[in-house]
Amino acid sequence: MNIQKNQVVTLHYKLTEDTPDGELLEETYSSEPLEFIFGVGMMLPSFEEHLENKVAEDKFAFTLEPEDAYGLYEDEAVVEIPIGNFADENGQIDRSKLKAGSPLQMNDDQGRTYHGVVEDIKLDVVVVDFNHPMSGRTLHFTGDILNVREATDSELDHGHVHHGGHEHH
Numbered sequence: 001m002n003i004q005k006n007q008v009v010t011l012h013y014k015l016t017e018d019t020p021d022g023e024l025l026e027e028t029y030s031s032e033p034l035e036f037i038f039g040v041g042m043m044l045p046s047f048e049e050h051l052e053n054k055v056a057e058d059k060f061a062f063t064l065e066p067e068d069a070y071g072l073y074e075d076e077a078v079v080e081i082p083i084g085n086f087a088d089e090n091g092q093i094d095r096s097k098l099k100a101g102s103p104l105q106m107n108d109d110q111g112r113t114y115h116g117v118v119e120d121i122k123l124d125v126v127v128v129d130f131n132h133p134m135s136g137r138t139l140h141f142t143g144d145i146l147n148v149r150e151a152t153d154s155e156l157d158h159g160h161v162h163h164g165g166h167e168h169h
Helices: 047-051 153-158
Strands: 005-017 024-027 034-037 059-066 078-082 103-107 113-121 125-129 139-150
Touching: 047 059, 047 139
Parallel strands: none
Antiparallel strands: 005 024, 005 034, 005 139, 059 139, 078 125, 103 113, 113 125
């Protein structure tokens, strides 16, 4: 069965930076394979383009430039946020919870959620990088297609793969 929209794809992959011999960023061979519903927005469109029409037991290798993956690194996405924004309901700031390298989730006044990483804590501001951790990187994928099957109606309704036929909700 060729990989097409609304099919569940199971694969193992190795992700390195720039080339097959570049820095290892992620890999699934020593853990569970990646499973996703193809063509429904779960994966990068450019990643899926390279897998379309492949079948179980096919191998793949391709490179995604930053603009085809997580975008270019943007200096404007590194912002200084007034430290008062981190105060609790009593107006207190627990500086022990603000550590460089810590992930941070914030919402704007329209309710949109942004994910960032604390870069620095200064006297009056917290410097947060809202770039995706993989932004600015050239990504090289190699891997093996393990299985391709039709997604069930339930999987399509829920927007994710049900492992072993179980609906975990």
